[in-house]
Amino acid sequence: MTEQKRRSFSSDYTQGAHQSILDRLVATNFDYTPGYGLDPVCDAAREKIRIACDAPDAAVHFLVGGTQANATVIGAVLDSWKGVVSADSGHIATHEAGAIEVGGHKVLCIPQEDGKISAEAILALRKAWEADDNHDHVVEPGMVYLSQPTEFGTLYSLSELTAISDVCKASGMLLYVDGARLAYALASPENDVTMRDLARLTDAFYIGGTKCGALFGEAVVMGDPKLCPRFFTITKQQGAMVAKGRMLGIQFDCLFEDGLYERIGEPAVAAADAIRAALDAAGIEQPMRNSTNQVFALLTSAQVEAFQSTFDLGFWERIDDDHLVMRFATSWATTEDDLQVALDAIARVGSRS
Numbered sequence: 001m002t003e004q005k006r007r008s009f010s011s012d013y014t015q016g017a018h019q020s021i022l023d024r025l026v027a028t029n030f031d032y033t034p035g036y037g038l039d040p041v042c043d044a045a046r047e048k049i050r051i052a053c054d055a056p057d058a059a060v061h062f063l064v065g066g067t068q069a070n071a072t073v074i075g076a077v078l079d080s081w082k083g084v085v086s087a088d089s090g091h092i093a094t095h096e097a098g099a100i101e102v103g104g105h106k107v108l109c110i111p112q113e114d115g116k117i118s119a120e121a122i123l124a125l126r127k128a129w130e131a132d133d134n135h136d137h138v139v140e141p142g143m144v145y146l147s148q149p150t151e152f153g154t155l156y157s158l159s160e161l162t163a164i165s166d167v168c169k170a171s172g173m174l175l176y177v178d179g180a181r182l183a184y185a186l187a188s189p190e191n192d193v194t195m196r197d198l199a200r201l202t203d204a205f206y207i208g209g210t211k212c213g214a215l216f217g218e219a220v221v222m223g224d225p226k227l228c229p230r231f232f233t234i235t236k237q238q239g240a241m242v243a244k245g246r247m248l249g250i251q252f253d254c255l256f257e258d259g260l261y262e263r264i265g266e267p268a269v270a271a272a273d274a275i276r277a278a279l280d281a282a283g284i285e286q287p288m289r290n291s292t293n294q295v296f297a298l299l300t301s302a303q304v305e306a307f308q309s310t311f312d313l314g315f316w317e318r319i320d321d322d323h324l325v326m327r328f329a330t331s332w333a334t335t336e337d338d339l340q341v342a343l344d345a346i347a348r349v350g351s352r353s
Helices: 019-027 040-053 066-077 119-131 158-171 182-187 195-201 231-237 246-255 266-281 301-308 336-352
Strands: 007-009 059-063 082-087 107-110 140-147 174-178 204-208 218-222 294-300 311-320 323-329
Touching: 007 323, 007 336, 019 246, 040 059, 040 195, 040 218, 040 246, 059 066, 059 231, 059 246, 066 140, 066 174, 066 204, 066 218, 066 231, 107 119, 119 140, 119 158, 140 158, 158 174, 158 195, 182 204, 182 266, 195 204, 266 294, 266 336, 294 301, 301 311, 301 323, 301 336, 311 336
Parallel strands: 007 311, 082 107, 082 140, 140 174, 174 204
Antiparallel strands: 059 218, 204 218, 294 323, 311 323
């Protein structure tokens, strides 16, 4: 008897890689290339990313994961006396185990609204530091950290990102964007921020691979290579580099072939939209709404148990003894069958409420 496949909506990095990546890895398995990303495949992938970003002079670096990318970039480009401004819900402030603080930089949290921080709030924080007569004793806000999408799956609009970029430039702060789920932002019908915009408006950002069709890995893009000339060396110091660098190059070369990266998130967003509609029809509250691939549902313990008997969900937060916010995370690999299992379960659980 064949064991029934266990479905999972717990996260968007629980499955392997896009088939084109697997095929290419197999086909090139016995090829010889130099290590540490100093090979023709990585060079080709970098050039494709530069073209996609309309940034011909950009430095492109391949790192092993998102936390490593955040910690390495922030540690490499931020002066030791400066801190990084983040939403209090930002990934570096919540789910990275203090990686930024371990590296010697304080995370300066400000309140979020729908997962986002505003240019006005950033400017107010910077002005307050400047006006403090004791500011030489205080960590200086020196960088702004955003993610696109945010932890809540929401999106910065082009006008919001432009305003934040303008504040950073006027105040002498760097702007860095975490793109762990960037493919799902690009696939959202509500998105108006392109990779070209990110390259133009930020000092650095990264293109997520781990959650967006790659086995692992992220591509850090710095529009000005002089921002950190020794970033390669610092990446190795931080343990964020792989000796078999071509494994990362192959993955991003495939993801940026014929616009795949800009399309790969579309099935995930469509599936998430269907789940949102099903939760609405079932009368299940969604405390945080977005247009990307994360769906948040307020559930009772009994509802969670009913769902978990069929597929895995991601825990988000506990509200009280009997209510939790749980997350459905769709991905590039979510199939029509996976989605139907979720929709059927939502209809059953909703009918019992």
